[in-house]
Amino acid sequence: MKITKITTHVLSSKVEKPFTSSRGWLYKTRNTCLVEIETDSGLTGWGECYGPSAVAQAFIDTQLAPQVVGRDPFDVEVIWEHLYNRIKDYGQTGMAIAAISGIDIALWDIIGKDCGKPVHKLIGGAFRTEVEAYATGLYFIDMDRLTEEAVEEAREFVDQGFRAIKMKIGLGSIQRDYDRVKAVRDAVGPDIRLMVDANHAFSVPVAIRLGRKLEELDIDWFEEPISPEDIDGYVEVSRALDMAVAGGENDFTRWGFRDAIARKAMDIVQPDVCAAGGLTECKKIATLASAHGVECVPHAWGSAVGLSATLHFLAALPDQPPSLFPFPVMLEFEQTENPFRDDLVSQPILQDRGIVRVPDGPGLGIDVRRDIIEQYRVG
Numbered sequence: 001m002k003i004t005k006i007t008t009h010v011l012s013s014k015v016e017k018p019f020t021s022s023r024g025w026l027y028k029t030r031n032t033c034l035v036e037i038e039t040d041s042g043l044t045g046w047g048e049c050y051g052p053s054a055v056a057q058a059f060i061d062t063q064l065a066p067q068v069v070g071r072d073p074f075d076v077e078v079i080w081e082h083l084y085n086r087i088k089d090y091g092q093t094g095m096a097i098a099a100i101s102g103i104d105i106a107l108w109d110i111i112g113k114d115c116g117k118p119v120h121k122l123i124g125g126a127f128r129t130e131v132e133a134y135a136t137g138l139y140f141i142d143m144d145r146l147t148e149e150a151v152e153e154a155r156e157f158v159d160q161g162f163r164a165i166k167m168k169i170g171l172g173s174i175q176r177d178y179d180r181v182k183a184v185r186d187a188v189g190p191d192i193r194l195m196v197d198a199n200h201a202f203s204v205p206v207a208i209r210l211g212r213k214l215e216e217l218d219i220d221w222f223e224e225p226i227s228p229e230d231i232d233g234y235v236e237v238s239r240a241l242d243m244a245v246a247g248g249e250n251d252f253t254r255w256g257f258r259d260a261i262a263r264k265a266m267d268i269v270q271p272d273v274c275a276a277g278g279l280t281e282c283k284k285i286a287t288l289a290s291a292h293g294v295e296c297v298p299h300a301w302g303s304a305v306g307l308s309a310t311l312h313f314l315a316a317l318p319d320q321p322p323s324l325f326p327f328p329v330m331l332e333f334e335q336t337e338n339p340f341r342d343d344l345v346s347q348p349i350l351q352d353r354g355i356v357r358v359p360d361g362p363g364l365g366i367d368v369r370r371d372i373i374e375q376y377r378v379g
């Protein structure tokens, strides 16, 4: 089988109720770059790139696609190494790797379709066929009602069946953050798992002081307390707190994760399959984490394509550690307005009582809708 063509599709959709996190970027649109790879066998594969879509598209169209056309999709790791070595002089992290990720995922989709097997059966097998999902939400929308809106949204997630919720923090005051998280904890009760995500809004001392207070509220993990470049700072925060510290959604490749993992700078690493290097590279990052006693719980923030790739990755991730009653691996099921998560595939990925089934059809097990691509296409 030979790859005949790579097409990138940049899609954009307006958000009705713009939201922000501690970063202060107002999300007014949802965007994605999908990668479609065609072969001479007639099989087509789909992938997705995280991050600014037009940049991913430019990387693929001008740099990567010409290197991939004519190759055998089953040489997926050979292709990965080739692309990385072509691009690493100017793209060891960031969008260059997100672009490779989209291609890698599409290649696995083709391989699975050709074998008639779901991708997870080809990258290790099914440790599980369904995954516990946590709702990511509780962003900042109405600055005058931040606590009220968080409580309302958390209650909605519980009503929808979610058993775990991750909320945004970073209000510029330890007391304000604590009060808002406490209001949510009081509203959902003790049986719902609750995580907090600061999107690296804090200094080391603020992260430690807030973290100590939040520990009273039974928080599963404190995500991105501080800036991702500061590995020493992560070591300090992780050692100072009893609760788990998570990070890594903006790290890329095995080399990008290596030092944080080897130093146990965080308890949980969160590679994104659409950013950190695709399924091929995320398997390696997970192995590196396992060897150092660090958990791997992937980040996810994309369309149904990225979400399904994440589900296959999770299906093939061993329990950490194996036991009779292991702590469940969890899917980040982001719940802000996004038609590409809800409408892009014929059978959308849904949760029922907080559980999401791993797709079991060939490849990624999804059927991408061309009408949705045409409806939201940019350019």
Ligand code: CA
Pocket: 197, 199, 223, 224, 249
């Ligand atoms: Ca995050």
